[in-house]
Amino acid sequence: QKEVEQNSGPLSVPEGAIASLNCTYSDRGSQSFFWYRQYSGKSPELIMSIYSNGDKEDGRFTAQLNKASQYVSLLIRDSQPSDSATYLCAVPPLGNFNKFYFGSGTKLNVKP
Amino acid sequence: DVKVTQSSRYLVKRTGEKVFLECVQDMDHENMFWYRQDPGLGLRLIYFSYDVKMKEKGDIPEGYSVSREKKERFSLILESASTNQTSMYLCATRASNTEAFFGQGTRLTVV
Numbered sequence: 131q132k133e134v135e136q137n138s139g140p141l142s143v144p145e146g147a148i149a150s151l152n153c154t155y156s157d158r159g160s161q162s163f164f165w166y167r168q169y170s171g172k173s174p175e176l177i178m179s180i181y182s183n184g185d186k187e188d189g190r191f192t193a194q195l196n197k198a199s200q201y202v203s204l205l206i207r208d209s210q211p212s213d214s215a216t217y218l219c220a221v222p223p224l225g226n227f228n229k230f231y232f233g234s235g236t237k238l239n240v241k242p
Numbered sequence: 243d244v245k246v247t248q249s250s251r252y253l254v255k256r257t258g259e260k261v262f263l264e265c266v267q268d269m270d271h272e273n274m275f276w277y278r279q280d281p282g283l284g285l286r287l288i289y290f291s292y293d294v295k296m297k298e299k300g301d302i303p304e305g306y307s308v309s310r311e312k313k314e315r316f317s318l319i320l321e322s323a324s325t326n327q328t329s330m331y332l333c334a335t336r337a338s339n340t341e342a343f344f345g346q347g348t349r350l351t352v353v
Contacts, residue, residue, distance in 0.1 A: 138282075168351055173344040174285075190269050191248070218285065220342065230275060230334070230342050234284030 133157065138232035144241050149206040151217050151236050159224030163195055163202045166218040168235065171176050174218055178204060199230070209240045244269055248333050248345035255352050261320040274316035275334040275342065276300075276308065278327075284286030285332065291311050291316055323352045 135154050142149035143149045155163075162181050163208070180186045180193040180202065192205040206213055216235040224230060249264035265274065265292040275290040277300075287300030289308040297308050305327060309317045320327055 161338055173347045175344070176341045179341055222339070229298075230273075230299065230336060231287070231289065232277075232285040234282070 132233075133215075133223060133231040134219055134233040136236050137219075137220055138234055138235060139237040140239050141236055142239045143209050145208050145211060147215065147240075149209045149238055149240070151206075151219075151238065152201060153203065153205040153219030153221075153233050154201045155224040158173060158197075158200060160221045161224060161229065162222055163193070164220040165191075165193060165202075165204045166220060166232075168216045169219060170215075174232075195221040206238075209238075210242050211240050212237055216241045246333060246335055246343050246345040248348050248350050249292055249332075249336070251346060253348055253350045255320075255323050255350065257324060257352055259323050259352075260321075261323050261350070261352075263318040263320075263333075263350070264346045265316045266336075267314055267316075267319070267335040267338070267343075267347055269343065270311075270313065271335040271337045273336045273338070273342075274317065275309065276306075276318045278302070278330045279347075280327040280329050280333060285320060288318065300334065325352050327350045 165178040165234040178193040180195045186193045190207045194203045216237045218235045221234040245304045247266045276288045277285045291297045291310040307319045331348045334342040336342040
């Protein structure tokens with residue numbers, strides 16, 4: 131089992147819709163969770179971090195964490211074509227939090 | 243502002259050459275990482291370092307070595323480059339229990 135799993139997509143949504151991206155992780159003790167956005171040919175950039183169960187909102191982005199079910203999701207409201215990118219979930223394991231495992235990423239296409 | 247700088251954006255090397263990829267950070271972070279990214283395989287950890295002269299293997303260390311002589315600099319070494327090491331290489335840094343910051347990436351082609 132991979133440490134962090136994501137649906138590779140592509141996920142296609144129309145402009146203005148809500149895009150929902152999901153990630154599951156294997157280490158039940160993980161304490162911090164990160165979402166990165168990566169445009170084609172560029173390096174990943176952090177868009178959200180979450181540490182506690184529940185929701186965390188930042189502009190059009192909402193991260194949701196459910197530790198009991200071991201999943202973390204990212205909602206993008208009012209999706210824009212500029213949101214088209216690959217979204218990576220990252221979860222450092224509790225046993226070795228110096229490591230930093232990434233999911234394989236979900237490719238999002240927002241159609242005008 | 244956070245800065246992680248990789249020495250080259252694009253690199254073309256011949257099979258069998260020794261290749262050095264350099265990464266420098268100005269954030270005083272303890273942890274530094276080297277990943278490679280290939281289509282369909284995501285980001286795979288090659289090596290990471292949690293202190294000067296300290297290193298740990300990641301998931302795919304074969305064919306690579308690393309060096310960290312100073313806190314701000316982490317080097318990835320391909321001892322004898324092969325065509326299957328053609329990839330995008332990403333350096334990242336991280337303080338404990340915080341997010342990781344990435345360099346701009348080096349696209350290496352081995353011919």
